[in-house]
Amino acid sequence: MNLSPETDRPEETAFPAGIYVHIPFCATKCPYCGFFSVTGENDPGRFFDALGREARLRAGDAGRSDPGGRPIPDTLYVGGGTPSLAGNGRVAELPDLTRQLFGLRDGAEITIEVNPDDVTGERLEVWRGAGFDRISIGVQSLDDAELRALGRRHDARSAVRAVEAARDAGFASVGIDLIFGLAGQTASRWRRTLESALALSPDHVSCYQLSVEQGTPFARREALGDPPAADEKSQRDLFLEADRVLAGGGFEHYEVSNYARGRAHRSRHNGIYWSHLPYLGLGPSAHSFDGRQRWWNTPAVEEYIDALETGAEPPGGTEVLTDEQLLLERLMLGLRTSDGVPLDLVMVYPRGEEVLEELSEAGLVRIGDGRAAPTAEGFLVADRLPLLFID
């Protein structure tokens, strides 16, 4: 196998194309969430100091500008955890800090993830003023019973209010996250949530299928014979329902779980991950990638802070990817997006052409413009698709 296809190498972009900052604190832990966060007593002051130290430390390794003299990073994404918590007021410092240490391109996408019940007019002003122009609101559902089942602190009304307020505050792009696939959720009930969501005119909608993550309260429920998530058949139906309803509402389904009101509203930051461009992650559990190596910080907040307070790098791990692994990741990530992968990437695999033909016949992949991209049915088996090419 020739592992260095010359074509469609991601355009050589210096490190990093985007920056992610992880704020690990949450008010409460949601019973389905497998992401890293901590609740209860903590000292955001010490944490933000440590975060600043890490940013300065990492800025040494990162190029500040490309040969054309433009700054390199095009996105900043502040996620969590819950960056919008009252105690996390210092997130407002992050756009400036980033610009100062790494530079940010003109018109860079600067996103903050928020919880509906944290959204107040005052905070929106602060975030806007700090330079955030894209907001991703964890609406999760617009059905109060479902919100309770998901262990969320907010209700549908406050979610609606939050979206409207964000819009009023002048965010260029307002996105909402929804979760589907709770046990017993019917297609019509899901449709109502989707239609209510459309009524809010968001620019971006993420529809995450509820998956039961190890070590969560939902996993314990499942182990006790009370599965919190719907069965596979229902998940499938709900997935296709979202595809239909949101397409009807003018949204393009551009990634397994993501819909945008036109290409301009796609998440550029997530696009960096999916197109295998380099990114820098700051904060506990954050991952970074420079095009060849990937490294990550410890998820333990105390360990993270302690190390940085002594001037050391936070502990973590690192891996150097082989050509074969790089190729596999590009295939795996590309096949989760409507842009798909270039045909010559697939043809590197001995059975590539044959498999593509089969997938195309089965209606799982569409071939055109020199690319192979999954259909909605293809999205539904996206985790399986790359496997078919490997012999």
Place this chain on the structure above:
Amino acid sequence: MKNIRNFSITAHIDHGKSTLADRLIQHAHLVEDREFHDQMLDTMDIERERGITIKSQTVTLPYTAADGGEYILNLIDTPGHVDFTYEVSRALASCEGVLLLVDASQGVEAQTVANLYLAMEHDLAIVPVINKIDLPSADIEMTREQILLELGLDPDEAILASARTGQGVDQILEAIVRRIPPPRGSAEAPLQALIFDAQYDPFRGAIIHCRVMEGTLRTGDEIRLVSLDTVYKVEEVGIFRIRREPRAELTAGEVGYVVAGVKTVSDTRIGDTIAHASDPQPELLPGFKEVKPVVFSSIYPIDTNDYPALTDSLERYKLNDASLVYQKDSSAALGHGFRCGFLGLLHLDVFQERLEREFNQAIIMTAPSVLYRFELGSGDLVDVDNPEYYPDPGAIVRSFEPYIRASILFPERYMGAVMQLCLARRGENSHFSYPVPGRIELIFELPLAEVIHDFYDKLKTITQGYGSFDYELIDYRENPLDKIDILVNGEPVDALAMIAHRDRARQRAKQVCDRLSEEIPRHLFKIAIQGAIGGKIIARSTISAMRKDVLAKCYGGDITRKRKLLEKQAKGKKRMKTVGRVSIPQSAFVAVLKTTEE
């Protein structure tokens, strides 16, 4: 010679043979206590785990009797399974007596009876030992009664023992000296030594285990292996004291080993006679025969790249197992492999386990087959052990399959279930007796093909472990036999083809289809699995298409986690065999092999 005693211990599986051997060895202080590990003679892991002896070992024990006399006790250990009856018979031919071990909690079982008959055929002195008397479930009186009624032996002569605690070991040793006669023979007579085993040593080649019946065998002698008519020069003779201990000579009545530059154990024959090369008319000792495999199966490396490694492993395996026969074979589905012949199912099992464990070979084995016989229109008789060579059905005039006579011993209350099992397996000509009240000995004639297919496990299950079983091959009988093809999405999987009795074909095919549909993971398309005779579909099952396999999140920058999962799946896929576009996991082939019958 009058101070030598040659004996074996025979017992049904798990009646404590190896443990007793351990106690006797310990008693003789051949090894330091700290070096001692349980089941000293069972050198293979599998033997220790399964509690059976596969390769027999021999040991020479010094013993001072109660009367002060010094004795040499040669314990000739025997393989403990029906598959190895011939090897057992050759070991017994090297003895003058046996300890017949009966588990006090289990009583007399089928192999106890079979072993007794074997010992009687060889005119051996029999010392019954009731073992495991320390167990709470021991029933000494019941065991005595069975020894009287089922074995026809005097229960008063039975020694009560517990090999585990060492109780009774002294009496056993005294009984060996007093009740087993010394060997006869003359050191001056022409040499006749009986080969009862051979083991491979990487430095010395075949270590031949023998009993000198007549004459004297010395280092430096020119010898002839009579049946093979091959001549060697003796490099070393000696006795077994756990380790090999060289001696100047072995004389009539003695048991020991010969190293003579014989390359592998396949260059020897169990039961053959060693004579001096100078002997103009060497005489073969009675009882010699060539053992022939009765069960056949093909093996393939899971990864076709491992074929050279498998070839090498088989060659090495064969160095120490002369009864394995194999030849090259190939399958469209599984690539290059080997067709192997075994003495029986246990032999096959042991082979598979050793190959995987000791030789690290990941293999797929096809469903075992017997040797079928077909009479063709041309008048020719052809023997077929591989479905691939099933003759053109139009040319077959008559077909035959091998039958066995099974002897099954079990408590009376299981009669209905055992009868039903045997009848379901096409058993015929049954008769039964009550060797003791409450226990039945059932004799059935059964097709061997039905027995190699999970019969013993089934018998154990329906008799809750109380049933025991022994068999001998009797003859070939005429039956209609068909070849069943298994098709996956229309493509025949040659490795899953089988020959079966016409009345059983549909059922067998259905079982295979069902098992495959459970074991083959869903694909992105529907998979049809069919069983067919000729072009006619006789069974089918379907695997529906996988229509969802995606997790919502791609975990932000943590792409590593997702890639690792993919790499793991890809590795799993590598271990699968591809038929058309269908990936069939090894477990599917294994599951089909282990298909249990109703």
